[in-house]
Amino acid sequence: MDRRLLRKQRVGISDPPAFTICRLLGKPLHAVRLYHVFFLLPALVAGQQTPPSNAVRSPVTPQDRWDWFASNTVSPLYLFAQTFTAGYGTLFDDPKEYGTHWAGFGKRYGIDMTNAATSNLMEIGLGALWGEDPAYHPVPERTFVHRLGHILKFTLVTENRQMRTVPAYARYTAYVGSSFLSNAWRADSEANISAAAVRVGHGLLGRLGSNIFIEFWPDAKRKLRVARRRAPLDGGHQSTQPLQGAGD
Numbered sequence: 102m103d104r105r106l107l108r109k110q111r112v113g114i115s116d117p118p119a120f121t122i123c124r125l126l127g128k129p130l131h132a133v134r135l136y137h138v139f140f141l142l143p144a145l146v147a148g149q150q151t152p153p154s155n156a157v158r159s160p161v162t163p164q165d166r167w168d169w170f171a172s173n174t175v176s177p178l179y180l181f182a183q184t185f186t187a188g189y190g191t192l193f194d195d196p197k198e199y200g201t202h203w204a205g206f207g208k209r210y211g212i213d214m215t216n217a218a219t220s221n222l223m224e225i226g227l228g229a230l231w232g233e234d235p236a237y238h239p240v241p242e243r244t245f246v247h248r249l250g251h252i253l254k255f256t257l258v259t260e261n262r263q264m265r266t267v268p269a270y271a272r273y274t275a276y277v278g279s280s281f282l283s284n285a286w287r288a289d290s291e292a293n294i295s296a297a298a299v300r301v302g303h304g305l306l307g308r309l310g311s312n313i314f315i316e317f318w319p320d321a322k323r324k325l326r327v328a329r330r331r332a333p334l335d336g337g338h339q340s341t342q343p344l345q346g347a348g349d
Contacts, residue, residue, distance in 0.1 A: 158238065158264070160232075160234075160262050160263075160264065161228075161234040161235075161236070161260075163229065165234075165236065166225040166228065166229060166235060167225070169221075169225065169235050169236045170221050170222065170225050170235075173217070173221050173311075174214075174217060174218050174221050179217075180214075183210060183213050183214060183217070184210065186209070186210075186213050187206050187207075187209040187210035187213055188206065190205075190209045191205050191206040191209060196287075196288040196290045196291045197290065198288035198289065198290060199288065212283070212286065212287060215283070215286070216279055216280070216283045216300070219278075219279040219282060219283070220275045220276060220278075220279035220280075220304065221235075221275070223271070223274065223275035223278055223279060224271050224272055224274075224275035225271075226271075227270070227271035227274055227275065228259075228271040228272075230271075231261070231270060231271055232261045232262035232263075233259045233260070233261055233267065233269060233270065233271045233272075234259050234260045234261070235259070235271070235272070237252075237255055237311065237312045237315050237316075238255075239251075239315055239316045239319070240316075241316075241319065241320070248316055248317075251316070252309065252312045252313055252316055253309070254266075255312060256305060256308050256309045256312055257269060257305075259271075259272065272308070276300075276301045276304040276305065277301055279304075280297040280298070280300040280301045280304065281294075281297045283297075283300070284296075284297055
């Protein structure tokens, strides 16, 4: 029997992307550990059935991938959101090598943007190779509980070319790869394995927050519009009330 096939059966990996990533580690024991942490849980989540969505989508195109990259890297909203991350680090002087001045804020902002661009580029590149859709697709027609489940699920999984739900291998690889690669240009205090692992977790939490925003922001915006339209009407109604005063 082929050694590669035997090793694949021994590790217990049947999905090609998962096997490819695990094989890069060189040792079966490490591959098994990585598989259980990064691939087994999302695979189980991907297998869970969710109510079908009424929206009909086509498989993701190369233009869709670049549009997603631009939206999540250089869009005005994303550039503005990154100021909070850099501002938090500047306020609490983390890492201390950059200081609490404007120059330190600029360094933090630039490093965060570089890390995000690297991660997003890796995700669309590997996603194109493996046929994974990087974007989150909201399901406004579902109930609130189903929408919450959809958000959590698609933080860990995605859809492939056949529109089947699969673990988001490109996303995991991008988070891990960019987090460890950025050690090359980060300050010494955060250029280590533990700090890189924390950044991987932050990446998943950031994706969860992004999915929440995409799912519920249109609803919130619509309610804000309705509230603004009602405000002048309520004010006009109150102004028509008769005044009680000295003229009585």
